[in-house]
Amino acid sequence: MRIHVMLRNLPLLLVLTSPLLLRAQFQEPTPEELKMTADPKAPGAAAVYLYYEETADAQDNTAVLYERIKVLTEKGKEKAIVNIPYERGVDKIGKIEGRTIHSDGTVIPLKDKPSDLMDVKTKDYQLNSIVFTLPDAEVGCILEFRVILRRDSDWTYIPKWQVQREYFVHKAHYSFRHSVNQEFMWTGYLSSEAKVVKGRGEIISLDISDIPAEPSEDWMPPLNTLRWRVNFFFNIKADKPEEFWKNTREHWANWIADFIKPTNPIKKAAAGIVASGDTDEQKARKIYEAVQKLDNTDFSRVKSDAERKKEKLKDIVKAEDVWKQQSGSSDDIALLYASLATAVGLKALPAYVVNRDLALFDFNYLSNSQFDDNIVAIELDGRNVFVDPGQKMCPFGFLHWKHTLASGFLFQGKGAIFTTTPSVVFKDSKVLRVADLDIDESGSLKGTVRFMMTGPEALYWRQLALENDEAEVKKQFVESMRGDLPEGVQAEFDHFQGLDDSSVNLAGFVNVSGSLGSVTGKHFFLSGLFFETRAKHPFVAQDKRVTPIDLHYPKMIQDDVVYHLPAGYTVESAPKTSDVTWPNHAILRIASGANGSTVRIQRAFIRNFTLLDSKEYNDLHDFYLKLSAADQQQLVLTRVKTEKAN
Numbered sequence: 001m002r003i004h005v006m007l008r009n010l011p012l013l014l015v016l017t018s019p020l021l022l023r024a025q026f027q028e029p030t031p032e033e034l035k036m037t038a039d040p041k042a043p044g045a046a047a048v049y050l051y052y053e054e055t056a057d058a059q060d061n062t063a064v065l066y067e068r069i070k071v072l073t074e075k076g077k078e079k080a081i082v083n084i085p086y087e088r089g090v091d092k093i094g095k096i097e098g099r100t101i102h103s104d105g106t107v108i109p110l111k112d113k114p115s116d117l118m119d120v121k122t123k124d125y126q127l128n129s130i131v132f133t134l135p136d137a138e139v140g141c142i143l144e145f146r147v148i149l150r151r152d153s154d155w156t157y158i159p160k161w162q163v164q165r166e167y168f169v170h171k172a173h174y175s176f177r178h179s180v181n182q183e184f185m186w187t188g189y190l191s192s193e194a195k196v197v198k199g200r201g202e203i204i205s206l207d208i209s210d211i212p213a214e215p216s217e218d219w220m221p222p223l224n225t226l227r228w229r230v231n232f233f234f235n236i237k238a239d240k241p242e243e244f245w246k247n248t249r250e251h252w253a254n255w256i257a258d259f260i261k262p263t264n265p266i267k268k269a270a271a272g273i274v275a276s277g278d279t280d281e282q283k284a285r286k287i288y289e290a291v292q293k294l295d296n297t298d299f300s301r302v303k304s305d306a307e308r309k310k311e312k313l314k315d316i317v318k319a320e321d322v323w324k325q326q327s328g329s330s331d332d333i334a335l336l337y338a339s340l341a342t343a344v345g346l347k348a349l350p351a352y353v354v355n356r357d358l359a360l361f362d363f364n365y366l367s368n369s370q371f372d373d374n375i376v377a378i379e380l381d382g383r384n385v386f387v388d389p390g391q392k393m394c395p396f397g398f399l400h401w402k403h404t405l406a407s408g409f410l411f412q413g414k415g416a417i418f419t420t421t422p423s424v425v426f427k428d429s430k431v432l433r434v435a436d437l438d439i440d441e442s443g444s445l446k447g448t449v450r451f452m453m454t455g456p457e458a459l460y461w462r463q464l465a466l467e468n469d470e471a472e473v474k475k476q477f478v479e480s481m482r483g484d485l486p487e488g489v490q491a492e493f494d495h496f497q498g499l500d501d502s503s504v505n506l507a508g509f510v511n512v513s514g515s516l517g518s519v520t521g522k523h524f525f526l527s528g529l530f531f532e533t534r535a536k537h538p539f540v541a542q543d544k545r546v547t548p549i550d551l552h553y554p555k556m557i558q559d560d561v562v563y564h565l566p567a568g569y570t571v572e573s574a575p576k577t578s579d580v581t582w583p584n585h586a587i588l589r590i591a592s593g594a595n596g597s598t599v600r601i602q603r604a605f606i607r608n609f610t611l612l613d614s615k616e617y618n619d620l621h622d623f624y625l626k627l628s629a630a631d632q633q634q635l636v637l638t639r640v641k642t643e644k645a646n
Contacts, residue, residue: 026099027051027068029142034103036070037140041210042168047076049169050142056159057177059202061151062094063159069143069167076167080137084147088118088126090155098145100134108135110145156182161206163190164227169211176204176232183235187364190228206230218538221550221611225360233367244366249409249416252368256350256411258318260335262343265320270343280346284378284387287340288396291389292502294336295327299392299466330390334374337389338411347379351386351419353408361407375403375421377410386421393462393502398428401456401553405610426554426608429455433484433531434560437512441566443524445489445516451481451508456553458498458506465499473499477508486533489514517635524637528575529590529603530561532631539624545617551610559603563635567597570640575601575633582623585609590630599635 039048053066069079080100086093098110114132134143151157161174178184180202190208214227262270273290274283313325319339322328328336334350341348354361355372362370377384388394388403403421410419430453437447453461465473474493485491489512497507517526527533539545565571571594578590585608592601605627612620 046073047071047167052172055175058157058179061157063149066146071141077137080134084130088128090152092150093130094148098134101142103140158232161230164214168213171209174206184232186232188230215547217547220547222359231365253416260339263320266339267343270340283344285396291333291337296392298330331374334390338376349377349411351375351410353406355402356406357402395502424553426556430556432558436562438564443517446513449510453506484531486527522639526635528633528635529631531559537624537628540628545614549612554608557605561601563599565597569637572636572638578630580626588627
């Protein structure tokens with residue numbers, strides 16, 4: 001058998017060995033393991049993996065997961081709660097064994113039955129998790145369990161080895177026995193010290209020691225693009241990645257062309273949506289509005305097979321099926337939009353992209369399973385405008401941030417090309433915070449706060465409202481803004497405006513009260529930047545950075561705060577005019593002014609970048625230090641002297 005190897009950074013220790021797949025057995029702890037209270041190889045770690053093993057056998061479609069974890073602190077006890085995801089209807093959880101070994105050698109076996117919880121459900125896919133808790137976990141114990149997973153015979157089990165884990169791993173073993181009539185390739189990203197070893201047989205294995213904990217820094221790209229890993233894929237008979245992706249694009253483009261080809265029902269539906277005198281943009285917007293009104297099962301509920309049978313609903317194989325059923329997944333609705341737009345003479349080009357919230361595209365991982373979602377580029381006035389019909393409440397001409405700067409295929413009528421979607425423009429990603437505040441001489445505060453949002457922020461709350469009742473959305477909104485308000489100030493949510501209308505700005509109205517500032521003798525000290533008093537600016541406390549930075553999207557925040565001062569006080573000092581700039585990246589501007597008993601303080605912060613290499617961290621860190629210092633300025637009031645009566 002010929003096994004092809006494709007590696008990135010040449011980092012992988014893979015051994016092709018005999019066709020015997022060893023299954024892990026519970027191991028007796030050594031005296032050193034029982035006595036361990038800290039690990040010099042992982043200073044300060046809450047826990048460490050003493051051993052990790054993951055084996056997969058495509059010949060009998062079985063996988064085994066085995067873990068031994070040493071708990072070193074209270075936080076490490078969290079590892080006693082085990083969560084094993086599996087695909088319902090495809091995978092079955094077999095035997096589960098587990099135990100807890102205390103530091104004195106006492107063994108407590110797992111007896112409780114696990115819970116089976118649903119995580120995600122779509123028309124064709126349901127992801128569940130088996131959850132169980134290892135008994136009597138305590139600091140110093142060893143947690144040990146083994147889980148057997150079996151896959152339906154119609155599906156080939158292909159593993160994805162996530163080699164780095166939450167905590168340091170002393171020793172790990174991975175093994176994959178593939179089918180005798182299938183050939184696999186793999187792409188790996190591991191330690192540069194590892195070596196590649198090739199041999200004969202049907203088993204591919206990896207043995208590796210001293211694996212550092214997976215990176216954990218604020219605002220990282222998706223973790224599965226950073227951690228050490230090995231991804232397998234079928235040998236696709238292509239000599240180079242370029243050839244594979246060319247063939248894959250052509251195959252996808254043929255399927256897309258067939259799916260979106262306007263049939264008579266589609267032409268009739270499209271004609272009923274647009275008017276003869278409409279411009280291209282008017283047509284595009286009207287069709288967009290029409291498909292947004294359909295039942296999007298990614299935001300509502302996927303009907304069961306029994307319900308579909310009762311309603312005589314067929315499987316969706318063409319765009320006209322989506323229109324007939326007035327329902328479909330996000331992907332179905334996006335492709336329906338392309339079909340309807342094509343039917344009225346518009347150039348609508350579907351795109352199949354990676355969800356940037358989950359992963360980044362890996363050119364060397366030769367599998368189209370990397371791609372997640374359908375969006376559409378529609379040509380208007382000679383330029384492509386990307387739209388997101390499958391994202392409920394997403395305005396026309398915008399993309400959900402997870403579909404921005406995302407790689408994928410773009411349909412070209414005949415064939416397809418690679419594309420990267422545009423970024424969010426900071427002007428389209430605004431948050432305006434307006435406060436009107438009355439302060440009395442004791443420091444008590446009462447007033448109103450208005451939050452206005454466009455772009456990703458507004459889309460987040462609108463989509464949350466689709467899946468939760470209004471009370472829950474209000475609760476989460478108040479929780480989210482708690483960090484925007486000074487210590488001692490409470491918020492009472494009043495109402496939303498525009499929550500169910502994506503064509504207008506979203507506004508949230510809040511009443512605030514409480515205590516603000518402190519009075520000392522003749523002085524009154526207030527927070528100058530009301531919304532930034534408790535702000536936890538990122539990148540301030542961290543001096544160095546290992547991983548790249550991903551802030552999801554650019555953003556503009558504008559604050560306009562009016563203080564109505566108590567009688568008998570005047571302004572001694574207010575926040576100084578500030579202009580902190582990081583050229584071509586970000587800017588902060590602060591301005592203040594007093595007029596009688598009123599002080600107005602305005603702040604504007606623009607961040608015009610999304611992704612940064614770790615090499616740029618020093619400049620990022622320096623800018624945020626300056627921003628944090630500027631935001632700590634105070635508003636100082638002085639009691640006015642009054643003349644004594646004669």
